[in-house]
Amino acid sequence: MAVFTAKMLRDLAYFYANTERSRLESAGLVQAGKSGDVQWERFNHNFDTFILKLSDEKLTQLASMATKYAGTSFEDSKAIRDVIAERFRQINYEGWTPHHDDIEHDGGDLAAAAASYAINAANNLSPHGPGDNECPAFWSFTPGWWKPKSPREDLVRAGALILAEIDMIDRDEARKAGA
Numbered sequence: 001m002a003v004f005t006a007k008m009l010r011d012l013a014y015f016y017a018n019t020e021r022s023r024l025e026s027a028g029l030v031q032a033g034k035s036g037d038v039q040w041e042r043f044n045h046n047f048d049t050f051i052l053k054l055s056d057e058k059l060t061q062l063a064s065m066a067t068k069y070a071g072t073s074f075e076d077s078k079a080i081r082d083v084i085a086e087r088f089r090q091i092n093y094e095g096w097t098p099h100h101d102d103i104e105h106d107g108g109d110l111a112a113a114a115a116s117y118a119i120n121a122a123n124n125l126s127p128h129g130p131g132d133n134e135c136p137a138f139w140s141f142t143p144g145w146w147k148p149k150s151p152r153e154d155l156v157r158a159g160a161l162i163l164a165e166i167d168m169i170d171r172d173e174a175r176k177a178g179a
Contacts, residue, residue: 084161114161121151
């Protein structure tokens with residue numbers, strides 16, 4: 001009996017959600033044109049029936065495609081791991097906990113800070129940008145907290161700040177729903 005890991009199931013779901021019809025047509029799993037519409041509809045809305053109707057040869061081919069596609073899993077993304085690690089660093093080492101964010105920051109403060117770091121990265125990456133690392137006018141905090149680094153590090157911090165802002169929004173909505 002085959003044992004599926006959480007990563008295998010996640011990769012299969014990612015493959016299923018992100019596979020374009022043209023890839024299935026190229027592989028001969030879905031007929032091209034109007035004749036393949038029912039197959040494509042089945043792939044999108046009735047995946048189990050799609051799989052059950054495939055011959056063993058085509059099912060093996062689909063499994064091979066999914067295996068190759070699995071290499072694009074978000075779990076394998078260094079960028080995503082770095083953004084999450086930065087958010088954990090902000091919470092655990094800087095003390096910028098969800099409680100702190102809710103008490104100390106207005107809605108949009110963290111998003112503005114994220115935008116500041118993202119724009120700074122763009123200014124340094126673009127050949128047309130000033131690359132001056134200047135603190136933007138819409139920076140949410142005192143200028144002493146403006147600490148630009150490399151474009152990649154600034155983008156990682158921007159991503160972590162976006163996560164913090166989204167979490168603030170979610171907590172606020174949950175409080176309002178529970179009130």
